[in-house]
Each structure stands twice: as C-alpha cells, then as structure tokens.
Amino acid sequence: MKKFGGSFAVTALVTAMSVSGIAQAGVTDKDIMQDQMTVEDVVSNGMGPRGQRYSPLDMINADTVQDMRPVWAFSFGGEKQRGQESQPMVKDGVMYVTASYSRVFAVDTKTGDELWEYNARLPDGIMPCCDVINRGVALYGDLVIFGTLDAKLVALDAKTGKVKWKKKVADYKEGYSITAAPQVVNGKIITGVSGGEFGIVGKVEAYDATTGKILWTRPTVEGHMGYIWKDGKKVENGISGGKAGQTWPGDLWKSGGAATWLGGTYDPDTNSLFIGTGNPAPWNSHMRPGDNLFSSSRLAIDPDTGKIKWHFQTTPHDGWDYDGVNELISFDYKADGKTVKAAATADRNGFMYVLNRTNGDYIRGFPFVDEITWAKGLDKNGRPIYDEAFRPGNPTVTEDGKKGSSVRAVPAFLGGKNWMPMAYSQDTELFYVPSNEWAMDIWNEPTAYKKGAAYLGAGFTISPMNDSHIGVLKAMDPKTGKEVWRYQNYAPLWGGVLATAGNLVFIGTPEGYLKGFDAKTGELKYQFNTGSGIVGSPITWKQDGEQFLSVLSGWGGAVPLWGGEVAKRVKHLNQGGSVWTFKLPKS
Amino acid sequence: MMIRLLLLTLLVTVSAVSAVSAVSAVQAVESDPIQSPMWDYTRQQFIGSAPYHFDERVKVLLPAFAENPTQVPLQIDATALAGDIERIVVWADLNPIQHIFTYYPHPDVIPKVSLRFKVQQGTAVRAAVLTQSGVWHVGSAYLDAAGGGCTTPSTTGNGSPFWESHLGETQSRSFPLASKGGVRFKFRVIHPMDTGLADAIPEFYIQQVILQNAKKESLARLELSQPVAENPVISFDLRDDLNDQAGQYQLWMRDNNGNEFEKAL
Numbered sequence: 138m139k140k141f142g143g144s145f146a147v148t149a150l151v152t153a154m155s156v157s158g159i160a161q162a163g164v165t166d167k168d169i170m171q172d173q174m175t176v177e178d179v180v181s182n183g184m185g186p187r188g189q190r191y192s193p194l195d196m197i198n199a200d201t202v203q204d205m206r207p208v209w210a211f212s213f214g215g216e217k218q219r220g221q222e223s224q225p226m227v228k229d230g231v232m233y234v235t236a237s238y239s240r241v242f243a244v245d246t247k248t249g250d251e252l253w254e255y256n257a258r259l260p261d262g263i264m265p266c267c268d269v270i271n272r273g274v275a276l277y278g279d280l281v282i283f284g285t286l287d288a289k290l291v292a293l294d295a296k297t298g299k300v301k302w303k304k305k306v307a308d309y310k311e312g313y314s315i316t317a318a319p320q321v322v323n324g325k326i327i328t329g330v331s332g333g334e335f336g337i338v339g340k341v342e343a344y345d346a347t348t349g350k351i352l353w354t355r356p357t358v359e360g361h362m363g364y365i366w367k368d369g370k371k372v373e374n375g376i377s378g379g380k381a382g383q384t385w386p387g388d389l390w391k392s393g394g395a396a397t398w399l400g401g402t403y404d405p406d407t408n409s410l411f412i413g414t415g416n417p418a419p420w421n422s423h424m425r426p427g428d429n430l431f432s433s434s435r436l437a438i439d440p441d442t443g444k445i446k447w448h449f450q451t452t453p454h455d456g457w458d459y460d461g462v463n464e465l466i467s468f469d470y471k472a473d474g475k476t477v478k479a480a481a482t483a484d485r486n487g488f489m490y491v492l493n494r495t496n497g498d499y500i501r502g503f504p505f506v507d508e509i510t511w512a513k514g515l516d517k518n519g520r521p522i523y524d525e526a527f528r529p530g531n532p533t534v535t536e537d538g539k540k541g542s543s544v545r546a547v548p549a550f551l552g553g554k555n556w557m558p559m560a561y562s563q564d565t566e567l568f569y570v571p572s573n574e575w576a577m578d579i580w581n582e583p584t585a586y587k588k589g590a591a592y593l594g595a596g597f598t599i600s601p602m603n604d605s606h607i608g609v610l611k612a613m614d615p616k617t618g619k620e621v622w623r624y625q626n627y628a629p630l631w632g633g634v635l636a637t638a639g640n641l642v643f644i645g646t647p648e649g650y651l652k653g654f655d656a657k658t659g660e661l662k663y664q665f666n667t668g669s670g671i672v673g674s675p676i677t678w679k680q681d682g683e684q685f686l687s688v689l690s691g692w693g694g695a696v697p698l699w700g701g702e703v704a705k706r707v708k709h710l711n712q713g714g715s716v717w718t719f720k721l722p723k724s
Numbered sequence: 725m726m727i728r729l730l731l732l733t734l735l736v737t738v739s740a741v742s743a744v745s746a747v748s749a750v751q752a753v754e755s756d757p758i759q760s761p762m763w764d765y766t767r768q769q770f771i772g773s774a775p776y777h778f779d780e781r782v783k784v785l786l787p788a789f790a791e792n793p794t795q796v797p798l799q800i801d802a803t804a805l806a807g808d809i810e811r812i813v814v815w816a817d818l819n820p821i822q823h824i825f826t827y828y829p830h831p832d833v834i835p836k837v838s839l840r841f842k843v844q845q846g847t848a849v850r851a852a853v854l855t856q857s858g859v860w861h862v863g864s865a866y867l868d869a870a871g872g873g874c875t876t877p878s879t880t881g882n883g884s885p886f887w888e889s890h891l892g893e894t895q896s897r898s899f900p901l902a903s904k905g906g907v908r909f910k911f912r913v914i915h916p917m918d919t920g921l922a923d924a925i926p927e928f929y930i931q932q933v934i935l936q937n938a939k940k941e942s943l944a945r946l947e948l949s950q951p952v953a954e955n956p957v958i959s960f961d962l963r964d965d966l967n968d969q970a971g972q973y974q975l976w977m978r979d980n981n982g983n984e985f986e987k988a989l
Contacts, residue, residue: 216924256926257926258918258926258928261888291981300980300981302982303981303983
C-alpha cells in the first residue's frame with residue numbers, strides 16, 4: 138500500500154521499527170573487515186574481505202546436517218525468474234539479496250517476508266553478454282549498494298529501499314554493464330565493469346560509499362590514463378602500464394577489453410585489492426601480437442590511490458577467452474616453519490596458481506582439470522608454455538581470408554572454472570574448486586571494432602568430454618597441487634562453494650540440488666532439491682542461537698546461452714527464482 | 725477481475741473500521757456527492773479521521789469521458805481558498821493506485837495546477853484541500869472511462885529506446901493569464917512514468933517536482949504517483965508580480981530510480 142503525507146509515513150515507520158525490533162546500527166568498516174569471524178551477520182561478498190567463503194559455525198556439521206530442512210523460501214516473482222547468481226547478505230535480521238534484471242529485495246530472515254524491493258528500470262538497449270544476472274549487493278552504513286545492467290551504481294536506503302544516490306559508471310551503449318557485487322574497503326565502494334565482448338576498456342573505480350562521489354578510476358588496459366579526484370578536482374594519476382604500445386600493436390589498446398567483470402577481494406594485511414581482468418579484445422589473437430597487458434591478469438591495486446602495485450598475467454596473449462577474472466583468495470600457510478602470505482586462484486585456463494600476495498611472485502601452479510591442451514605446462518615464473526598447435530589459426534593466411542584453422546582446445550572458453558567462487562577451509566587447509574571438464578572447437582575470423590557491437594573475431598562451439606559428467610567439485614591442496622577428493626556432476630557446475638567449521642562443504646547444482654559434503658572425504662552428506670538450478674553462492678549465519686544457511690535457486694547464467702553440445706544436458710532444467718533458507722530443527 | 729475482487733475485500737475490511745471510528749467522530753457525516761463505493765476507504769487513506777466537508781469551491785475539472793485513458797487532462801482549482809492552503813491531495817477512487825499527486829503551494833502562488841493522468845476505469849476523482857485550520861475541503865468530479873490506462877505499457881517505454889536517450893528532457897513556456905494578473909508556467913518532461921502494473925516493466929516515475937524562485941524558495945512542490953501520465957505535462961499558475969521580481973525560475977525533478985532533472989524556466 139502506498140503511503141502519503143509526512144506524518145503518516147513517519148508514524149508508520151516508527152511502528153514498523155518498534156514491532157520488528159530492528160537495530161539501526163548500520164554496517165561499519167570494522168564489521169566488513171571482521172565479517173568472517175562475526176557469525177551473526179554476512180556483510181561482504183565472499184563472507185569476509187579475503188573471499189574465503191569459510192564460516193567458523195559448526196552447529197550444522199557432518200553429523201547433524203542430514204536433519205537440516207528448509208524453513209522458508211522467498212520468490213522473486215513475476216516473469217523474471219532466470220539467472221539467480223547472487224550471494225545474499227544478512228544484517229540485523231534482514232537479508233539483502235539481488236535478483237536478475239537489476240533487482241534488490243530486503244527479506245525478514247526469520248519469516249521470509251518481503252520488507253521492500255527495488256526494480257531498476259533498465260533501458261531496452263542493455264548489452265549483457267552472458268545473461269541478465271547480478272551477483273549481489275554491498276552494505277555500508279544504512280546503504281545497500283549494487284551495480285545495474287546499464288552500468289550504474291545505485292545506493293538504496295536499507296530501511297525503505299528508496300534511492301539515496303545513483304552514479305553512472307560507464308555508458309551502456311558502448312557495451313558496458315555491471316553484474317558483480319561491489320566491494321567496500323575503508324569507506325570506499327569499489328566496482329569493476331563488464332563488457333569484454335564489446336571492446337570496452339576495463340577499469341576499476343572507487344566512490345565514496347556514503348555520498349557516491351568518485352574518488353579514483355584505474356583503467357586495466359595499458360596506455361590509458363588513470364585519474365584521482367583531489368578536493369573535487371580530477372587529477373592525472375599515471376598511465377596504466379606507463380605508456381601505450383608496449384604490449385599491444387597499433388591502436389588496439391583503445392578497445393582492449395580486460396573487463397573487470399567479477400569484482401574482487403581485499404587483503405587487509407597488505408592493503409591490496411585483488412581484482413581480475415577478462416579477455417583482451419577481440420578474441421582473435423592474431424590481430425594483437427604481444428602480451429596485451431593487463432588482460433587475463435590478477436591485479437593488486439592500492440585502494441587509497443588506485444595505483445597498480447603488481448600484476449600476474451595467467452594467459453598472456455590470450456586466444457581462447459581465458460578471462461583472468463576469477464577470485465584471488467588470500468590465505469596463510471606454514472612452510473619450513475615460516476608463515477607464507479599466499480593467495481590462490483583457479484583460472485579459466487585450467488591452471489590453479491599460488492602467489493605471494495605481498496609482491497605477486499609465483500610460488501607454484503598446477504592443473505585442476507583433467508586435461509589441458511593449449512599449454513604444455515607452466516614455466517618457473519608461472520607463464521604458460523604454449524602448444525601453438527592449439528591456438529586457433531590466423532584467418533588472414535587462408536585463401537579467402539575468412540576463417541582461420543579450427544582447433545580443439547581444452548578447457549573450453551567457459552573455463553576449467555568460471556565465475557563461481559571456490560572456498561578455502563581453515564580447518565582442512567584445502568580449496569574446494571567448482572570446475573568443469575569441457576572442450577571447444579574454436580576458429581578465428583576477421584573483425585573490426587565498432588562501438589556497441591560484439592567484437593570477437595572468433596567462432597566456437599563447446600562440447601562435453603565425458604558421458605558421465607561435466608562438473609567436478611575438487612578438493613585441492615594448495616601446498617602440493619594434489620587433488621584430495623572429487624564429486625562429479627552430470628551438468629556443469631555454475632554456483633559458488635561454502636566451507637564451514639562443521640567439516641562441511643556446500644554447493645548447488647544446475648539440477649537444483651543443494652549438496653553438502655564431508656570436507657575431508659567428499660562423502661555426500663546432504664541434498665535437497667530446490668526446484669530450479671542453483672547458480673548462486675550459499676551463505677551461513679547465526680541467529681537467535683541457531684545456524685541458518687541460505688542459497689538462491691534460479692537456473693540461468695552463461696551455460697544455457699552458450700551451451701553448444703552441452704545444451705542437451707541442461708535444456709530440460711526449469712527456471713525458478715527464489716531464496717531458500719535452511720536450519721536444523723529445534724531439539 | 726482480480727483488481728475488482730481485491731477492492732471488494734478491502735471495502736469490507738474498511739467499512740468495519742470506519743464504523744468503529746464513526747462512533748468517536750464528532751463531526752456529522754456528509755454523504756458523498758458521487759456515491760463512490762470507495763469513498764470511505766480513500767478518505768481513511770488520505771484524510772484519516774480529520775474533519776472534512778464537501779466544498780464546491782474546490783474545482784476538479786475533467787472531460788466528461790476519458791477518450792484516451794492514458795492521458796486524461798485534469799485541472800485542480802482551489803483559488804477560492806488561496807493563502808490558506810497547507811496541501812492539496814488528489815486521487816482517483818477506482819484506480820489500482822489511487823493517489824495521483826499532492827500539491828504544496830506557496831501562500832503567494834495561485835493554487836491552480838493542471839496535469840494529465842492515467843485512468844483504469846470510470847471513477848470519482850477527488851481533490852482534498854487541507855487548510856491551516858486543519859479542515860479538509862473536498863472537491864469531487866466523476867470521470868467516465870473505457871479504462872485500462874494504468875496497466876497499458878507506456879508508449880515510449882514499450883520496446884522503444886526513445887525514452888532512455890531523451891529521459892528528463894524538458895520543454896517549457898510561460899504565458900500571461902487572460903482572466904486576472906497572473907502567469908502560467910507549463911512544462912513537459914520526457915519520462916515513461918511506468919506504473920509497475922504493465923507486464924514485466926518495473927515502476928519508474930517522477931516522484932518529486934519543485935519549482936523554485938531565484939531566492940531558492942520553493943513556490944510549488946508536487947509529489948507525484950504512478951498514475952501521472954507518461955511524458956508529464958504540468959502547469960502552475962503564478963501571480964504576475966512574483967514573475968516580475970523573480971527573474972529566473974528553476975524546476976527540479978527526481979524519479980524513483982534516483983535520476984534528477986533540472987531546468988531553468
């Protein structure tokens with residue numbers, strides 16, 4: 138019901154507050170930095186700034202999980218069911234969760250009742266490459282902040298859902314969009330951009346989380362100038378990579394891609410944002426000889442200045458769409474009695490990397506998929522040793538110049554692992570990597586940049602490699618590169634992982650199941666069918682002495698759009714669009 | 725059908741509530757000149773238990789029939805109560821979203837405002853004027869309509885990229901009033917004004933309109949709701965002497981997606 142008139146609205150609000158008893162504290166920087174250990178809320182993407190997706194909660198554990206049952210489900214309603222890739226946030230009894238088509242919902246965590254919803258009115262010309270998804274909000278103070286498919290940041294009042302501020306990050310007509318959850322670091326809201334398939338220029342930007350004022354912008358393609366705002370004035374802040382033309386030929390850096398479409402993590406120890414970058418544009422690598430910095434890389438960025446501290450490029454001169462966006466998760470381990478400040482990432486290209494997070498030095502790397510064709514291995518610096526027989530051919534050397542030779546490359550462009558975040562357990566000291574085994578035929582074609590048009594210069598089709606499975610959840614030891622256990626899934630995995638101190642690992646499947654595994658052995662301990670495919674990331678928190686677990690259900694994302702031969706494994710999966718919340722029954 | 729059923733349910737609930745409050749009310753209950761089945765419900769919504777009476781001096785000017793239910797011209801004229809007005813609340817009893825707009829006129833302006841709105845079915849249209857004494861003066865008129873105006877997608881928003889590239893573009897003009905010393909400001913702003921009731925199109929509408937003089941005083945403030953027609957055309961009447969001294973007027977608007985539009989008139 139609509140409310141009118143000042144006095145009526147205020148009265149209603151006061152009543153609502155006293156009835157629900159919602160605390161008005163708001164989310165602080167400290168809350169965000171300590172998120173992993175404060176189990177009563179979830180106020181960061183990744184359940185802690187490092188993105189480990191590990192909870193110290195253990196009430197739901199390998200012994201009790203079989204009794205876990207749903208307590209409520211919340212539907213996103215309407216026709217817009219598809220593609221629910223969000224990670225919910227929880228603060229003071231309210232869940233803040235995004236849905237596809239740039240929507241945000243606030244839900245009472247006890248009852249599943251809707252408190253408010255916000256629907257961005259999107260232009261008809263938006264250009265999301267890979268479905269109309271959104272991966273979640275950031276919380277700061279009394280604001281709920283998220284990015285929209287038309288490349289804007291919107292801050293909503295956490296109590297009412299009304300817009301407090303809105304900023305245009307980039308022009309959607311050029312192919313920009315935002316699908317990642319923004320991240321808050323010391324009062325700044327950090328966002329990247331999507332659009333690598335349209336020849337955009339990737340960037341990372343920081344805004345004042347309270348006011349929405351821009352603070353700095355850092356392009357992720359060599360040659361572009363960064364800026365910082367000092368006392369409201371835009372000041373040059375150094376060209377990314379020093380100058381143009383070092384790792385790119387001609388003018389191609391001007392539409393070089395390297396989209397920062399998955400956002401990032403933050404490490405308080407080194408005060409570094411870790412943000413990955415996508416493919417160089419176009420896909421046809423013969424048009425752009427060179428390493429094409431900073432595409433397909435992990436960047437360490439100083440959140441105070443927007444300067445790049447170091448970079449690690451997983452796929453220099455990428456020719457397979459092996460985006461380097463996947464999350465870089467900080468963790469410490471002991472070696473020879475010393476603590477190593479490390480960070481790990483499982484790349485689209487099939488290799489997992491362990492880096493020294495203080496300086497970006499390569500420590501070790503190893504495959505986390507069963508087969509890799511495009512590279513013979515990694516050298517001592519972690520640079521791939523290419524097998525040129527598996528780089529799609531140059532169309533300009535063919536007779537008609539229209540199509541280069543086709544190769545069968547593994548992994549496929551959707552990656553040994555895609556966006557779906559892995560988890561790191563502090564108990565088992567293992568990474569739980571949601572991976573996929575698939576191959577592709579890929580060939581190059583001529584192309585030219587045109588604003589707002591797809592800029593690929595490649596054709597491709599994806600195919601499964603095994604009759605039994607595509608998805609594989611793998612427990613990987615970052616110290617040895619050894620696989621400890623695996624779970625194979627018929628359809629590709631596309632949802633995030635959660636590890637808990639209850640010796641459990643959770644993941645959802647496209648078939649609709651929320652599954653719980655013994656973290657040490659991989660034994661399946663729990664499953665529940667949510668009715669539609671899970672492509673979101675589960676969370677867990679504690680409320681009134683009980684442990685809760687939530688996950689979104691709602692099939693969609695890139696797989697059904699780009700599926701090729703894989704499509705027949707998923708085409709029967711039905712759309713949904715809801716949040717499911719579970720807990721143990723009270724004894 | 726669904727809407728009708730819902731209204732019926734609400735009506736039953738509300739009549740029970742108003743029966744109780746009627747006991748405690750001191751004022752005599754005036755009967756609705758339009759005999760609308762929603763009067764008790766909408767009165768509770770917008771006036772509550774405050775004293776009111778039907779007052780013909782509050783003029784609600786409408787066409788007899790809404791030929792285009794997505795663009796019904798409406799003029800509210802409360803000139804007779806000028807100088808004594810806190811606010812004017814305007815609604816349509818049988819619209820799925822009843823509230824159309826609330827107007828807060830500065831004591832120095834002529835309390836007369838025009839705009840276009842969307843109508844879902846034939847309905848009573850009300851303008852309730854709250855005066856400084858705390859009494860509501862209610863003007864009413866009946867609008868006949870074939871209907872459907874609130875659930876039809878906006879023309880600019882229906883698959884056309886026009887609204888997005890022109891969003892918030894404002895045209896304005898002013899002209900002297902014939903009758904007595906005054907000037908009319910009329911403006912049109914490009915905005916889909918989506919009600920959220922058309923399939924798969926979220927609500928998207930201008931909520932706030934403020935007209936300021938050069939001294940940043942708010943001369944006229946409007947709170948709009950979803951039923952205001954697409955590409956709103958709104959006119960305010962100002963006193964002539966204000967115009968002479970003012971120099972520049974500034975129009976400021978904000979929609980529910982946080983977009984702000986400004987225009988010097």
